[in-house]
Amino acid sequence: MNHIEQNVHNIEDQLKKSLDSSKRDRVDLRVVVVTKYVSIEEAEKMVSLGYKHLGENRPEGLIQKQAALQQKEIVWHYIGSLQTRKVKQIINHIDYLHSLDRMSLAEEIEKRAEKSVSCFLQVNISGEESKSGFSFKEVMEVVEELSKFEKIKIVGLMTMAPKDVEESTIRKVFSELKKLQEKIVSLDLDYAPCTELSMGMSQDYPIAIEEGATFVRIGSAFFKEIEADKT
Template sequence: MTIEQNCRKIESTVEAACLTAGRKREEVTVVAVTKTKPVEQVEELYRLGYRHFAENRPEGLIEKQTTLPQEDIYWHYIGTLQTRKVKQVINRIAYFHALDRMSLAKEINERAEKPVSCFVQVNVTGESSKHGLSPSEAIPFIKSLEGFPNITVVGLMTMAPIDATDVELCRCFKDLKIIQEQVAALNLAHAPCTETSMGMSQDYPIAIAEGATFVRVGSAFFAETEA
């Protein structure tokens, strides 16, 4: 399949998931995860109408930003960000999806030239192989960010287990949604927390069913396109 065909399939799947869940299509933002992909393929996604792109390395982010139009693209940084690399990326992105520790928050707040929309990463399932705060740590951590003017907690992010069953996926995403609603109910000025970043290529329809507002789709865009 071509990238264009994959895009049509993804859009059809998102629309169907929204319809089934009784949600509006515009409630879900599809973030194209373009890490490791050549600039030419990202340019094609741009031509096909996508404006949200995600990278996980400073080098990849900078390379693509020097080629693609910048006036209408929203860049996302996903994955672990070392504190020493914050200065390389934080003023190049619109969203950061992996805020999970105080040392990182302090560095972002110091280096950012304006408020950054951040997702606090929550390790809902407690997997030792995944980063993120435990569910019990999430709200105290978010409250502690009140004095950080350059951090706006727009939502929460989680990653589901790769080998999870549909039932386990539902529980994982549902649990994150519950915590997100709890934070939103606090009406914190620095943490409106109205969004949930959850769901990837293998499970984004289930994430949408459980309330995802941002889904991070990568391999589904590029399936069977490699020579």
């Protein structure tokens, strides 16, 4: 068993524990394998192990991997900040956009998309200046404003928790996003069903799952080398 297979085994064990603790099933969770720093061969290895959701954060990386893996049945996610001028490069080649973080981006998607695009609104729950996204207070107004966009479907909300903070702080960020998502669901909007939550990465996905994540974005935890036993 190589290091990727061992990591997959360990991660799947942790996924089961987190899902069991929140009384959920594995089918309720999509794992997006973040392949932005890995080779085509490593991405292909993950597909061979049964992972069909791949996430990229650069148009160049997305285009390169799609060209190499075009015979595979892959669901493509764009998970990084998307510059307005690069929308036309990728918007008709992805299944999900996790980073709809400003109205100017929505306007460009509306202009360039050939069909409806499944989007997550990026919400800056923690209020960090280093993170993009709509503020907690803005979201309901933004959802209402997006009703006029025919090419954008708000399938859910996305956020990133702060790094190097206590678990209670991370839980609060994720639980706040869950409450906001439920509020939007209650509106019963065709263009914004908002049934999904994209939250949790390699360092905090177990907490995110326990707080209701339906998509987790895991990269480095899959590909890190296993440290040799020093004992």
